[in-house]
Amino acid sequence: ESCDSMASDSSVLDMQPDMPKIGQVEFALEYDLNSNGLIISIFQCRDLTPNPYTGTLDTYIKGILMPGSDYKFQTKTIKNTTDPVHKERFHFAVEPEHLLGKLLQLQ
Secondary structure, eight states, rough: OOOOOOOSSSOGGGGGGOOOOOOEEEEEEEEETTTTTEEEEEEEEEEOOOOOOTOOOOBBOEEEEEEEEEEEOOOOOSOOSOOOOOEEOOOOOGGGGGGGOOEEEOO
16 A cells, blocks of 8 residues: 655644744654554654753653553653754554544644
8 A cells, every 4th residue: 555645844833823933843644554553753853942041952752642541652862952853653553443533642
């Protein structure tokens, strides 16, 4: 099976101009029909707001696929940068008929 991909340079924050801009996360979602698995790829963050005292950040991303507490992940911590590159993938067993009821939250 092939997977169509969608890319956009626009931000969700562009749709809500009154929200403060604190950076961007680049990620991808794929579904593998052979393994009934949802693959979440975390690529990088850009333009994160630095710590006002150090001018940098120690960054990691926590994610949860809701509903359900079994679908959690966390990237490795990248130190001393406001533009961390993660390049990590996480695989979760999710039946195709349950995909529409899932919500991905990244922190």
